[in-house]
Amino acid sequence: MNKEITKITILPGINKLGEKENFKKIDIKKGEVVAIVGHTGAGKSQLLYDIERLAQKDTKSKRKILVNDEIPDKELRFNPKRKLIASLAQSMNFFTDMAVGDFLKLHLESRGKKSKKGLIEEVIKEANKITGEAISSKMNLLNLSGGQSRALMVSDVANISVSPIVLIDEIENAGIKKEEAIKILVEEGKIILIVTHDPSLALNTDKRIIIKNGGIVDVLNTSLKEKGIAHYLNWIESFGLDIREKIRKGKKIENVEIYCEPIKSKK
Amino acid sequence: MKFIIFAGTPGSGKTSIIKSIIQELKNDFKLFFAKFDCLQTLDDEKIAKEYKIPAVKKLAGELCPDHYTALEIPKIIKENKDKDIIILETAGLCLRCSPYVEEGLGINVLDITSGDPSRYGPILTEADVVAISKGDLISQAEREIFRAKVLKVNPKAKITEVNGLTGEGAFDIAEFIKESLAVKSEKLTLKHSMPSAICGYCYGNRIIDETESRKRFLAGKELKSLVPNLNCGKCGYKSCNEFIRAVLDGKAQKEKCPFIKKEI
Ligand SMILES: Nc1nc2c(ncn2[C@@H]2O[C@H](COP(=O)(O)OP(=O)(O)OP(=O)(O)O)[C@@H](O)[C@H]2O)c(=O)[nH]1
Ligand code: SF4
Ligand SMILES: [Mg+2]
Numbered sequence: 001m002n003k004e005i006t007k008i009t010i011l012p013g014i015n016k017l018g019e020k021e022n023f024k025k026i027d028i029k030k031g032e033v034v035a036i037v038g039h040t041g042a043g044k045s046q047l048l049y050d051i052e053r054l055a056q057k058d059t060k061s062k063r064k065i066l067v068n069d070e071i072p073d074k075e076l077r078f079n080p081k082r083k084l085i086a087s088l089a090q091s092m093n094f095f096t097d098m099a100v101g102d103f104l105k106l107h108l109e110s111r112g113k114k115s116k117k118g119l120i121e122e123v124i125k126e127a128n129k130i131t132g133e134a135i136s137s138k139m140n141l142l143n144l145s146g147g148q149s150r151a152l153m154v155s156d157v158a159n160i161s162v163s164p165i166v167l168i169d170e171i172e173n174a175g176i177k178k179e180e181a182i183k184i185l186v187e188e189g190k191i192i193l194i195v196t197h198d199p200s201l202a203l204n205t206d207k208r209i210i211i212k213n214g215g216i217v218d219v220l221n222t223s224l225k226e227k228g229i230a231h232y233l234n235w236i237e238s239f240g241l242d243i244r245e246k247i248r249k250g251k252k253i254e255n256v257e258i259y260c261e262p263i264k265s266k267k
Numbered sequence: 268m269k270f271i272i273f274a275g276t277p278g279s280g281k282t283s284i285i286k287s288i289i290q291e292l293k294n295d296f297k298l299f300f301a302k303f304d305c306l307q308t309l310d311d312e313k314i315a316k317e318y319k320i321p322a323v324k325k326l327a328g329e330l331c332p333d334h335y336t337a338l339e340i341p342k343i344i345k346e347n348k349d350k351d352i353i354i355l356e357t358a359g360l361c362l363r364c365s366p367y368v369e370e371g372l373g374i375n376v377l378d379i380t381s382g383d384p385s386r387y388g389p390i391l392t393e394a395d396v397v398a399i400s401k402g403d404l405i406s407q408a409e410r411e412i413f414r415a416k417v418l419k420v421n422p423k424a425k426i427t428e429v430n431g432l433t434g435e436g437a438f439d440i441a442e443f444i445k446e447s448l449a450v451k452s453e454k455l456t457l458k459h460s461m462p463s464a465i466c467g468y469c470y471g472n473r474i475i476d477e478t479e480s481r482k483r484f485l486a487g488k489e490l491k492s493l494v495p496n497l498n499c500g501k502c503g504y505k506s507c508n509e510f511i512r513a514v515l516d517g518k519a520q521k522e523k524c525p526f527i528k529k530e531i
Contacts, residue, residue: 093406094405
């Protein structure tokens with residue numbers, strides 16, 4: 001199957017109590033960003049896992065995932081060389097004792113690609129848009145901070161693990177500019193699913209899937225009003241991040257200017 | 268009967284993933300679980316209690332746990348002819364031994380944080396299935412690199428990622444087990460020869476010195492030619508080799524083996 005992926009579909013399975021999920025199907029189209037929300041332990045990561053392995057009633061949830069309205073063939077599901085899906089998991093620890101630049105090259109090679117001139121620099125440059133602490137290609141992976149590791153992986157997913165479907169598990173937990181991160185990831189009309197507890201992220205999507213007791217209980221389309229609220233939330237947060245950076249750089253925070261840019265509402 | 272061996276370094280996640288696999292299989296198949304280790308293990312008790320299937324522990328003591336496993340396999344098979352699937356977990360201490368058998372399925376549980384896969388011997392290169400564990404601890408990029416490296420050292424293996432904590436991946440392995448062939452005869456063949464036991468240290472020598480080791484080796488060899496290698500246990504040791512070591516250490520009289528006496 002070398003066709004372009006235009007859509008994935010989630011068909012209902014069961015929740016943790018063994019009850020059938022109450023929906024017919026959920027379509028997610030190319031270009032859409034979908035949040036997965038719910039309490040800790042509700043089963044959000046399970047949904048990501050179902051999609052990652054293109055489940056066919058063979059996971060705990062018994063859900064089925066279709067690609068372009070069809071059951072994906074085994075080749076697509078198990079051959080690691082045919083990477084359909086890139087995922088950013090919660091844990092971002094590195095174990096490899098290696099310089100950032102060399103590591104990115106190695107990752108490219110393991111995907112069967114040759115390093116294009118300037119690509120590695122591009123990956124690092126994009127990563128530096130997301131983190132306040134600049135990364136350089138000579139740095140050792142093991143010395144990166146949590147934020148730097150995450151930023152590097154976000155950029156890796158956008159530039160090296162290029163895949164039509166991207167799964168993100170709680171990107172907000174590492175002090176990175178998450179709005180920038182999402183911008184980099186969303187760019188090329190992919191299908192994006194984000195597990196998140198973060199209100200501004202959850203409201204910055206096209207729809208959100210609500211999970212309770214291991215089952216999908218609702219799907220909400222994000223309203224224009226909600227997007228407006230997300231905008232304000234983002235603004236407040238970036239303000240906080242800015243002060244944080246100033247403090248880190250040893251500056252004094254003497255006066256705080258708060259100005260609020262009104263959201264331009266369409267329609 | 269299917270014969271499944273799980274090998275992997277200590278703490279790599281063998282028992283954790285075996286549990287989820289047993290959960291997948293236990294309603295449709297009669298299972299038996301055996302855990303090999305050196306001195307102690309609770310894995311068999313945990314599994315017997317949690318899943319209500321018969322389980323044993325086999326402790327190698329003075330012997331190499333993988334050689335001991337090979338010694339014990341025929342007994343396990345003989346005693347469990349009524350079972351559908353035998354699951355054996357090795358001690359996993361030796362990357363070289365790993366007693367996979369031709370007639371069964373060999374599964375290497377490979378901890379992704381344990382370093383470069385190219386340093387592993389037959390435990391990885393001879394495995395039919397490689398179950399990469401603990402991927403939840405590291406970045407996706409490293410997971411992909413690791414997978415590519417595993418594929419390089421064992422291109423014919425089926426590779427899956429498993430998570431011992433959540434049971435992810437257990438379903439795939441259960442499928443591989445179901446697809447695998449049954450053991451036809453009691454005689455099994457090791458996939459590869461184990462390292463030779465040829466020196467005085469194998470017979471318990473502790474003084475690091477070539478002459479001492481040689482002396483011990485010759486004494487051991489002589490005793491070895493006297494015992495019938497039945498591993499019958501009449502001497503109080505569970506194998507002839509352990510008995511020989513005890514004799515050489517002065518802890519046992521060689522007359523304790525009734526067969527030696529007769530021949531003198
Ligand atoms: N993070 C993480 N931890 C795991 C995973 N699999 C197992 N563990 C943990 O690793 C530890 C060892 O797991 P076991 O299943 O006992 O390992 P084992 O290979 O059976 O160990 P031995 O029988 O002692 O050789 C336990 O604390 C598990 O909870 C995994 O996929 N991810
Ligand atoms: S009694 Fe003799 S034959 Fe039996 S285990 Fe001991 S040494 Fe071996
Ligand atoms: Mg164990």
